[in-house]
Amino acid sequence: MSYETILFEKGNGVATITLNRPQALNAFTPQMNRDLLDALRDAERDEETRCILITGAGRAFCAGQDLKDRSREQRGSLGQSLRERYNPIILRIRGMEKIVVASVNGVAAGAGCNLALACDLRIAAEEARFIQAFVRVGLAPDCGGSFFLPRLIGLSKAMELLLLGEPLEADEALRIGLVSKVVPTKSLAKSARELAERIARGPRSTGLIKRAVNRNLKVELENQLEYEAQLQEIAGRTTDFDEGVRAFLEKRTPVFVGK
Numbered sequence: 001m002s003y004e005t006i007l008f009e010k011g012n013g014v015a016t017i018t019l020n021r022p023q024a025l026n027a028f029t030p031q032m033n034r035d036l037l038d039a040l041r042d043a044e045r046d047e048e049t050r051c052i053l054i055t056g057a058g059r060a061f062c063a064g065q066d067l068k069d070r071s072r073e074q075r076g077s078l079g080q081s082l083r084e085r086y087n088p089i090i091l092r093i094r095g096m097e098k099i100v101v102a103s104v105n106g107v108a109a110g111a112g113c114n115l116a117l118a119c120d121l122r123i124a125a126e127e128a129r130f131i132q133a134f135v136r137v138g139l140a141p142d143c144g145g146s147f148f149l150p151r152l153i154g155l156s157k158a159m160e161l162l163l164l165g166e167p168l169e170a171d172e173a174l175r176i177g178l179v180s181k182v183v184p185t186k187s188l189a190k191s192a193r194e195l196a197e198r199i200a201r202g203p204r205s206t207g208l209i210k211r212a213v214n215r216n217l218k219v220e221l222e223n224q225l226e227y228e229a230q231l232q233e234i235a236g237r238t239t240d241f242d243e244g245v246r247a248f249l250e251k252r253t254p255v256f257v258g259k
């Protein structure tokens with residue numbers, strides 16, 4: 001199968017998915033959502049693949065939803081967009097027994113950040129930054145950010161990141177346990193591959209470990225993803241989101257009015 005917006009390769013038990021729209025910092029278009037979901041399905045079904053690596057081409061991991069598609073005329077229902085395009089990806093990553101590792105090569109923002117959080121492990125380059133960018137454009141968290149972040153780093157720090165939308169640098173992400181390892185940018189691909197191949201050589205029980213950990217999270221995650229979609233539907237209809245998108249595209253600071 002060939003893909004328009006990702007690169008996909010398999011070898012030594014590892015399937016590597018590279019988000020490949022570097023000119024837009026690998027921001028999600030509907031085609032990239034489809035390609036990523038198809039590649040995850042392919043890797044899940046492939047008997048030789050034991051571990052999946054997700055990374056980004058160029059200087060970013062992923063900048064979230066492509067905001068050029070989000071003018072008021074084009075945007076449609078954000079709740080529907082989450083239900084159809086994003087939530088199936090998050091549920092597929094969590095629902096499969098195969099281990100999914102995010103190799104975070106650069107900035108991970110919005111849905112791109114939460115894609116990394118949905119993975120089983122994260123290894124990051126020194127240059128990586130994690131940004132809960134939603135508030136900057138007048139949105140609420142989605143793709144499971146409101147679910148994973150408090151569980152990974154605690155309620156207080158999660159609220160700070162969500163409410164302020166400030167970047168979390170790689171060394172701080174390591175200190176608070178959001179990532180497992182930080183390596184020099186030039187050695188990330190090699191280190192991530194070594195980690196994935198090590199997992200791919202592991203026993204059958206790695207999948208059972210994931211199932212055990214997921215068991216009591218599953219229903220809650222599904223409910224939370226649906227709840228996020230409902231909240232994003234509200235946020236997507238606000239004047240503040242219009243302003244957030246316009247300000248981003250015009251490269252200026254947004255002026256929100258709280259409506």
Ligand code: T3D
Nearest residue numbers: 024025027063064065066067068078081107109110111133
């Ligand atoms: O369906 C739905 O809509 C609901 C789902 C929502 C999920 C979400 O993800 S909402 C959050 C969307 N993402 C963001 O708000 C992040 C936007 N991007 C940024 O804040 C910054 O670009 C970064 C902090 C990620 C990186 O900053 P910096 O200074 O390193 O790079 P830059 O100069 O801002 O960006 C470089 C280029 O990428 C630039 O294009 P240009 O000027 O060179 O032609 C920029 O416009 C483009 N780019 C970056 N992010 C996006 C993007 N283009 C479209 N959409 C983006 N998200």
